[in-house]
Structure formats: C-alpha cells, structure tokens
Amino acid sequence: MAFKLDRPKLPHDLPTKTFEAIDGGYYDNCTFKDCVITREDMARIAFDQVTFDHVQFEGSDFTNIEFTDCIFDHCDLSNADFTGGSIHRVEFNHSKLIGVMMTESTLGNVLFDNCQLNLSSFGYSKLKQVRFIECAMKNSDLYECKFQKVDYQNCDLEEANFANTRLTGVDLSTCSFTRMQVSLESMQGCIVSTDQALGFARMLGLTIKE
Numbered sequence: 001m002a003f004k005l006d007r008p009k010l011p012h013d014l015p016t017k018t019f020e021a022i023d024g025g026y027y028d029n030c031t032f033k034d035c036v037i038t039r040e041d042m043a044r045i046a047f048d049q050v051t052f053d054h055v056q057f058e059g060s061d062f063t064n065i066e067f068t069d070c071i072f073d074h075c076d077l078s079n080a081d082f083t084g085g086s087i088h089r090v091e092f093n094h095s096k097l098i099g100v101m102m103t104e105s106t107l108g109n110v111l112f113d114n115c116q117l118n119l120s121s122f123g124y125s126k127l128k129q130v131r132f133i134e135c136a137m138k139n140s141d142l143y144e145c146k147f148q149k150v151d152y153q154n155c156d157l158e159e160a161n162f163a164n165t166r167l168t169g170v171d172l173s174t175c176s177f178t179r180m181q182v183s184l185e186s187m188q189g190c191i192v193s194t195d196q197a198l199g200f201a202r203m204l205g206l207t208i209k210e
Contacts, residue, residue: 003149005129006109008069008089010049060101162186172196179203 017030025042033053039045039061046066056076064084071091078098085105092112099119107122110130117135123143131151137160144164154174161181168189173196184204192200201208 003129003151005111005131006089008049008071008091010051010069010071014049014051 011029014029014031016033019027019032019035019037021040021042025045026048027046027050028048029050031051031053032055034055036056036058038057038059044064044066045062047068047070048066049069050067052070052072052075054074055072057080060079060081062080062082062085064086065082066086067088067090068086069089071093072095073093075092075095077092077100078096079100080097081101082105083101083103085102087102087105087110088108090107090110092110092115094114096116097112097120098116099121100117101121102125103121103123105122105125107125107130108128110127112130112132112135114133115135117132117140118138119140120137121141122145123141124145125142126146126148127150128148130149131153132155133153135155137155138158139160140157141161142165143161145162147165147167147170150170152170152172152175155176157172157175157177157180159179159181160177163181163183163186165186166188167182167186169191170189171191173191173193177196178199180203182200182203187200187204198208
C-alpha cells in the first residue's frame, strides 16, 4: 500500500546517557546504548525523542508506556507488556519483540523493519499508518483491531489471528502463510495473490473444484 510514514523527529547528535530511574519517569533527547531498562515501580514511563541502540527491556510490566519520536535499533523487547501504550512516530529496526504485548494500544506512523514478532499481541489496538517489512509474525494476534493504512511486505504470517479485524485495503500478497484465523467479514477488500485466494477459500469452508 502506498502511503508515507512520518519519520521520528529527532535532533542531531543526541547525547548518550546511562539509564536510571527518575521521578516522573520521563526521558527525552538522549540515546540509550548497550543497557538494560526496567520499570522499577515507576508510576509511568515515557520516552520522547530517544534512540535505543542494543537495549534490552527487562521485566514485563511497562503498561501505559509512551514512545514518541523514538528509534529502536537491534533491541530486545521480548515479552514486554506495553498494554495501553501510546506509540507515535517510532521505528523498530532489526529488533526482537517475541511475545510482546501491545494490546489496547494506539500506534501511529510506526515502522517494524526486519523484526521478530512471533507470538506478539496487538488485540483491540488502533493501528494508523503502520508498516511491517520482512517481519516474522507467526502466531501473532491482531484480534479486533482497527486498521487505517496498514501495510505488510514480505512477512511470515503463519497462523496469525485477524479475527474481527477489517482488512479492507490491506495488501497481503507478498506475505507467506498456509493458515490464518480470519472471518469472511474481515477479508472483504483485502488484497491477496491468486494462490492465497484459493487458500482463504479453503479456510472459509469452500470446496474448490479444479
């Protein structure tokens, strides 16, 4: 799908800082590199104009987190719980997000590029202008999401769950899968290849006579 993502708005030469828990949990205009970030009982945590370079998010509870104008490069966010998060103008590049929880979240102008997103959860979230490029998304859960300008390019969507999520205008034709969880209503207006269309027909219970 042809649409433009607004890239993170970051100043040049961000200073590298050591991550430490601070009152208010608000971090801005810096780079965190080669470190581990934990929530440490902070009431809230927000990052604004921050780059993360080889950073690991440890411990699961990062609910209601806010990321604005951020870039993640070769980071590990596996099993982190970002439920209720607000994620805007953010890029995840070559990062590990296996089992990440982004349910009931809002994502706008977000790029996932060459990321591991197997077993990830986005259920009940709003995705507007979000692009996935060459991501592994086996058994990912996108149940009852609201999509507006969402793009998948060359992703592995084996056993992904799109139930109750309308895929109107979403192009899956370059993606690979043998089975997905979908409904007839969710597939209306979805763009697929000929082989995928036959597969979907079988999933929906049709008998195809060749």
